[in-house]
Amino acid sequence: MSNWKEVLDIRKDSAPISEIADRIEADSSVTGANLIILIMAILIASIGLNMNSVAVIIGAMLISPLMGGIVATGYGMATYDLHFLKRSVVKMSFQIVFALITSGLYFSLTPLTTPSPEMLARTAPTAWDVLIALCGGIAGAIGNTRKEKSNVIPGVAIATALMPPLCTAGYGLAMGSFKFFTGAIYLFFINGFFIAFSSFLIFKALKVPMAHDISEAHYHFQQHVLIAVGFIITIPSIYMAYLTVNDNIRDSQVQTFVSQDMDLDSANVVAYNLEDGTLNVDVVGMALSKADMEDLQKKLNHYTYLKDVKLRIVQGNVNSINQDQVQEIVNARLANAVKDSDGHSYKDLATQYYDSYKREVADQSVLQNLNKEAPVLFPDVQEITGSTLLHVDVEKKVMTATAFQAYVTVHSPMSPADASRLQRWISTQTSLPVILTVQQASTPSSFYGNGIDWNE
Incomplete structure (x- = not known):
């Protein structure tokens, strides 16, 4: 046991009490260099928050002198120096x-x-x-009381993040947002109080001398006040932690439901969003029957945190939507997900889950090759357009590619033999039977098919 006490002894290499007091006094100053550094840290943190730059925010936390006043408050409580404590609180x-x-x-x-x-x-x-503030405060107080200052303080400044919440509260004041102000200022006071409290504990462990003799009753009164304040500050954060855990579990169960239970053969999920107790799911493909939807609703409610969630499926017909429209749906959902923290969209869903989208991409690739090579093999060809034709089995809910519909625009009429050769060539490129329609560019009409000279 004595060996463990020596291993954990924080008084072994601590600086003299007088030196610790001088350091704390200097770090808690709010004039001169410390004031200028505070102003710069505030502006840097505000700009970093405004530009969403993590690196800039970290820089502001590193140079911020806010921790000095908080540690001084903990020192004042540990020494029962009311005059020093009041000055520290005023400075802070x-x-x-x-x-x-x-x-x-x-x-x-x-x-x-x-x-x-x-x-x-x-x-x-x-x-x-x-917990972060407590651990950071303990580490910071120990580092600040060593004979030689270590690099602990910068790390504590980053971990406890005192400056960003204050600047976020300033944003709330500027925008008139009570939610932003109260949430951010509460985070700052959590950090500030528990850093001061953990500093108080370390200073007591170092047995810093009291400024003057106090009664046993006063000593216990201060202890009770600290415990009561800590309890009051901690309760809301515990409740918020409970809500955060519930939200994370709920979101995880929603993702599992969408990726597993809605992994359908005949339709694909484009995006989903949980809002006000309703899970909205955008689906593209064959229409789901009422029985399918009821089955999906039952599967959804089997999840512990989704028992009361209603399922709303928004369906789109796979044959009535093209590549650009699919991308518009995905992009719109991505934009909504930024505004709504409970919204989720698949960035790469078009290429991973949506069969029609992949088929459209494949068709575009084939058409690019056809238009590149056709004029060389068939000089009369001006342009080739087209797409894959699908057969839908309603009972099996399966879509099968049956043929490729090719629309060919020519400068002058083709012979039937050339048209037959062109049809066979396109078939080799698409690996599908080809339905060929040939049209002269100079005589557009409301119908197609005048591009072959049947007299030749």
């Missing part, structure tokens, strides 16, 4: 208000007012943020 309050005003001014002037994903990530704190 000044930094907070200054950061809110500065970031609020920036966001009121910037032309980019849409909240970035980095901002959204700082409006819903959870219990994990409490």
